[in-house]
Amino acid sequence: MKTMLTEAVRGKDADYLEIRLEESHVTRILFRGPTLDNVGQSVVYGGNIRALVDGGWGFVSFNRLEDLEAKVDLAIRQARLIGRARGEQSKLAPAPVVQDVVKLKPGADPREVPLEKKMSVLDEYNRAILSFGGPIKSSAVSYQDRYSKLHFANSEGTYIEQEKGDIGGNLSAVAVQGAQTQVSTIGFGGSKGFNVALGLEDKVLAAARTAADLIKAEPIKGGEYTVVTDPILTGIFAHEAFGHLSEGDNVYEDKNLQKVMTLGTKFGENILNIYDTGFDEGARGYLKYDDEGVPTEKTYLIKEGVLVGRLHSRETAGKMGERPTGNARAIDYRFPPICRMRNTCIERGEASFEDMLKGVKLGVYAVKAYGGQTNGEMFTFTAGEAYMIRDGRLAELVRDVTLTGNVFTTLKHIDLVGSDFETHESGGGCGKGAQSPLPTSEWAPHMRIQKVVIGGRG
Amino acid sequence: MSAGLEELLGKARKAADAAEVYWRRVSSTPVGFENNKLKEIQTNATFGVALRVIKGGRIGFSTTNKEGDWDTLVDNAVAASAYGAPASFEFAPASTPTGVDVYDADVVALPVEDMVDTGRTIVEAVNAADPQVLTGVEVSRAVREAGVMTTPGFSGTYRRTEYHVFVFAHLVEGQNMLDVYDGDGLTGLKLDTKGLTERVIHDLRLGRTNVPIKSGRFTAILTPNAVADLLGPFQAGLDGKAVERGISPWRDKLGQPLFSPSFSLHDDTTLPGLASSAAFDDEGVPTRRTALVDRGQLVSFYLDRRTAKALGHKPTGNGWRHGLETPPAPSLGHWVVAPGRDSLASMIKGVRDGVLVDHLMGAWAGNLLAGEVNGNVMLGFKIENGELTGRVKDCMFSVNAFEALSRQIIGFSKETKHSHIGTLPWLALDGVTISAKS
Numbered sequence: 058m059k060t061m062l063t064e065a066v067r068g069k070d071a072d073y074l075e076i077r078l079e080e081s082h083v084t085r086i087l088f089r090g091p092t093l094d095n096v097g098q099s100v101v102y103g104g105n106i107r108a109l110v111d112g113g114w115g116f117v118s119f120n121r122l123e124d125l126e127a128k129v130d131l132a133i134r135q136a137r138l139i140g141r142a143r144g145e146q147s148k149l150a151p152a153p154v155v156q157d158v159v160k161l162k163p164g165a166d167p168r169e170v171p172l173e174k175k176m177s178v179l180d181e182y183n184r185a186i187l188s189f190g191g192p193i194k195s196s197a198v199s200y201q202d203r204y205s206k207l208h209f210a211n212s213e214g215t216y217i218e219q220e221k222g223d224i225g226g227n228l229s230a231v232a233v234q235g236a237q238t239q240v241s242t243i244g245f246g247g248s249k250g251f252n253v254a255l256g257l258e259d260k261v262l263a264a265a266r267t268a269a270d271l272i273k274a275e276p277i278k279g280g281e282y283t284v285v286t287d288p289i290l291t292g293i294f295a296h297e298a299f300g301h302l303s304e305g306d307n308v309y310e311d312k313n314l315q316k317v318m319t320l321g322t323k324f325g326e327n328i329l330n331i332y333d334t335g336f337d338e339g340a341r342g343y344l345k346y347d348d349e350g351v352p353t354e355k356t357y358l359i360k361e362g363v364l365v366g367r368l369h370s371r372e373t374a375g376k377m378g379e380r381p382t383g384n385a386r387a388i389d390y391r392f393p394p395i396c397r398m399r400n401t402c403i404e405r406g407e408a409s410f411e412d413m414l415k416g417v418k419l420g421v422y423a424v425k426a427y428g429g430q431t432n433g434e435m436f437t438f439t440a441g442e443a444y445m446i447r448d449g450r451l452a453e454l455v456r457d458v459t460l461t462g463n464v465f466t467t468l469k470h471i472d473l474v475g476s477d478f479e480t481h482e483s484g485g486g487c488g489k490g491a492q493s494p495l496p497t498s499e500w501a502p503h504m505r506i507q508k509v510v511i512g513g514r515g
Numbered sequence: 516m517s518a519g520l521e522e523l524l525g526k527a528r529k530a531a532d533a534a535e536v537y538w539r540r541v542s543s544t545p546v547g548f549e550n551n552k553l554k555e556i557q558t559n560a561t562f563g564v565a566l567r568v569i570k571g572g573r574i575g576f577s578t579t580n581k582e583g584d585w586d587t588l589v590d591n592a593v594a595a596s597a598y599g600a601p602a603s604f605e606f607a608p609a610s611t612p613t614g615v616d617v618y619d620a621d622v623v624a625l626p627v628e629d630m631v632d633t634g635r636t637i638v639e640a641v642n643a644a645d646p647q648v649l650t651g652v653e654v655s656r657a658v659r660e661a662g663v664m665t666t667p668g669f670s671g672t673y674r675r676t677e678y679h680v681f682v683f684a685h686l687v688e689g690q691n692m693l694d695v696y697d698g699d700g701l702t703g704l705k706l707d708t709k710g711l712t713e714r715v716i717h718d719l720r721l722g723r724t725n726v727p728i729k730s731g732r733f734t735a736i737l738t739p740n741a742v743a744d745l746l747g748p749f750q751a752g753l754d755g756k757a758v759e760r761g762i763s764p765w766r767d768k769l770g771q772p773l774f775s776p777s778f779s780l781h782d783d784t785t786l787p788g789l790a791s792s793a794a795f796d797d798e799g800v801p802t803r804r805t806a807l808v809d810r811g812q813l814v815s816f817y818l819d820r821r822t823a824k825a826l827g828h829k830p831t832g833n834g835w836r837h838g839l840e841t842p843p844a845p846s847l848g849h850w851v852v853a854p855g856r857d858s859l860a861s862m863i864k865g866v867r868d869g870v871l872v873d874h875l876m877g878a879w880a881g882n883l884l885a886g887e888v889n890g891n892v893m894l895g896f897k898i899e900n901g902e903l904t905g906r907v908k909d910c911m912f913s914v915n916a917f918e919a920l921s922r923q924i925i926g927f928s929k930e931t932k933h934s935h936i937g938t939l940p941w942l943a944l945d946g947v948t949i950s951a952k953s
Binding site: 090113115116117195237239280393428437457461462514 | 554580582591595599628756840876880884885890910913917951
């Protein structure tokens with residue numbers, strides 16, 4: 058394989074060429090209520106070639122390995138057509154030439170666990186939810202694991218064979234009463250084997266309890282609040298509110314955004330530190346090499362409130378005169394790599410949970426998240442559950458809590474960062490363009506934000 | 516269809532009691548402009564097969580992109596069937612489906628250079644209107660072939676061409692960002708790229724001025740994009756699976772007048788020229804027009820084979836697959852909301868103090884089964900005394916879709932537009948909650 062791939066990209070008439078092959082084995086299990094909705098196994102097999110000529114990219118994806126040379130030629134022809142229109146010099150930031158074979162550690166390959174075992178573990182969670190009683194009328198239990206073997210070769214002499222393991226799942230309890238439906242979900246995931254799916258019984262019961270309680274909760278009254286976020290929501294905040302804005306492909310050709318995102322700009326208080334890392338073994342965002350063959354790293358985005366870095370591919374780094382950070386990722390062989398996050402974290406601070414509640418006359422403690430979205434300047438996310446804070450104490454549970462804000466002003470309004478730090482993994486993934494879901498992680502502590510707008514009809 | 520797939524069905528028949536083979540072959544060529552410049556051309560040729568088997572009364576499912584590796588595919592499906600869901604339904608019976616018109620040879624013959632020209636024309640027009648804006652365009656053409664074969668004897672294939680144009684304009688001024696985007700897709704080339712470009716330019720011009728908004732209740736006109744968000748709860752609640760699980764708020768409400776008589780919704784994947792149309796769904800059920808809500812009355816859910824059987828109804832041809840690797844499930848095809856009588860212009864004229872809401876952010880993440888639609892107003896405009904006066908931002912839009920479509924409707928527009936879920940009119944609602952910074 059190595060010879061075939063390295064030969065395919067060597068000595069061609071292009072500024073840069075790469076070839077990527079993938080064979081993945083995927084298992085999916087889905088229960089909805091008492092019904093097993095799906096148990097399925099997939100073989101994902103294909104590859105792509107990417108060519109760069111005079112600043113233009115050609116990309117060819119395929120399922121058949123035959124006629125590689127013709128595919129390489131097509132990618133180059135497409136790139137040249139664009140290169141002629143752009144008439145500029147190709148610019149890729151230099152990356153080390155790597156020859157490496159990365160194997161999964163023992164126990165990390167999800168294929169080692171028999172399907173029967175996976176089924177019985179998930180079946181038990183599903184039964185625990187359905188037998189909870191009261192208003193819990195249904196469930197959704199989803200699980201996916203993926204073993205991938207990737208081959209990468211480029212025209213600079215890099216050749217990498219990489220094995221990856223990924224597991225993600227969501228366990229949801231659904232409460233129904235009259236026309237009211239409420240859901241509470243716990244997510245899990247990791248890159249180090251099936252163990253992350255074990256021992257979740259207590260969390261499952263807690264989710265069922267929350268869903269049952271939410272049925273009785275009143276919707277929140279919309280308005281501006283002091284908000285304390287739990288580590289899961291803090292992580293989503295880091296990802297949605299700042300991670301996406303830090304992706305180099307948003308910035309590299311946008312002179313106006315470059316002004317806003319000038320390194321050295323003060324964005325928050327000194328207590329605020331945000332980084333994105335590929336180093337955390339076991340995290341879904343763990344990554345040794347990105348999909349351009351660049352070794353990953355721990356990249357600080359904000360240090361003591363100041364912008365210090367961003368998430369780059371070789372092209373965005375090259376065009377901005379910065380260093381590639383190993384953030385070029387593709388969900389599979391059908392797509393070219395683009396700037397994406399890995400494990401995006403807010404660093405541990407010094408405040409205790411009590412410190413955060415202290416002095417808050419009317420606020421919201423927002424816990425877990427359904428999901429979030431951003432357009433760069435504004436973000437929104439929906440809390441999985443939320444409690445009012447009244448006179449410095451946690452008060453009643455409320456429902457339908459969607460937080461929104463302007464990224465820049467909200468960063469300035471973070472006034473406390475917790476001394477706790479949770480290595481939480483979610484079961485879903487990140488979406489950008491057509492590429493979704495990509496395994497990412499968000500680890501974080503509790504956090505307090507002033508003046509957050511919460512929508513609501515109450 | 517290649518002989519290879521017949522061979523696969525033969526192998527599956529031997530290894531199991533019944534089998535269904537679904538396959539697709541897609542070749543697509545997207546041409547991409549980024550930040551005003553031609554950026555990338557792709558050629559993607561993908562092939563995949565999904566196999567469902569019934570063995571010992573249980574369903575097994577597997578997929579592959581490895582053409583010819585049928586033994587692994589069959590083994591994986593049979594292995595999954597040992598733990599699979601009880602087979603409560605049958606695969607498609609013997610029949611010869613008749614097609615709708617979804618193939619246009621002009622799309623296949625379209626030179627890449629023409630696609631580049633189309634993209635460049637759009638970029639130049641937007642740039643001429645506002646040189647500060649960075650514009651992205653994707654022009655793509657695709658040919659999709661798909662087929663279903665079952666052991667009971669169904670055998671059908673279709674070919675569909677698809678032509679898409681998507682425009683994305685981005686403006687950064689200090690820490691103020693403005694995103695305007697629009698797109699459309701058809702099975703042929705008669706796509707109104709000029710109209711598309713003009714709409715983008717119009718919204719960019721209007722969006723340049725920010726106007727303040729205070730929290731309160733407003734008259735809101737929702738564009739077809741925002742109407743699509745408002746229908747999120749209907750997508751969740753009319754889904755046969757939600758009904759089967761007993762979590763749909765309408766599980767026992769069929770035939771009841773739940774909404775305003777001015778609201779009618781149907782699903783239609785038989786419309787010629789649309790990239791969502793096909794002869795049959797992804798499990799061999801002929802497509803059709805299905806009324807879901809008729810003049811306010813709930814008349815049907817949307818169903819695949821399995822949920823239809825479980826609920827004692829007929830399948831509605833909504834058994835679509837989300838990607839190759841998941842089995843068919845009830846999914847919306849192409850939704851059509853009945854238009855009203857008023858023109859959009861007269862609807863806007865009639866609003867004294869209100870908002871026009873186009874794009875909502877994060878509205879999908881709310882509690883849809885409870886009807887809650889909460890979204891940050893990513894693109895919206897203030898209406899004052901019948902005029903659009905500028906952009907409103909940093910605020911949340913909140914409605915309950917069920918209440919909105921029963922008690923808050925002022926009217927639907929006579930004009931309609933394609934959104935990502937179907938053909939929809941503009942909708943004026945009364946008493947919509949906007950939450951803003953105090």
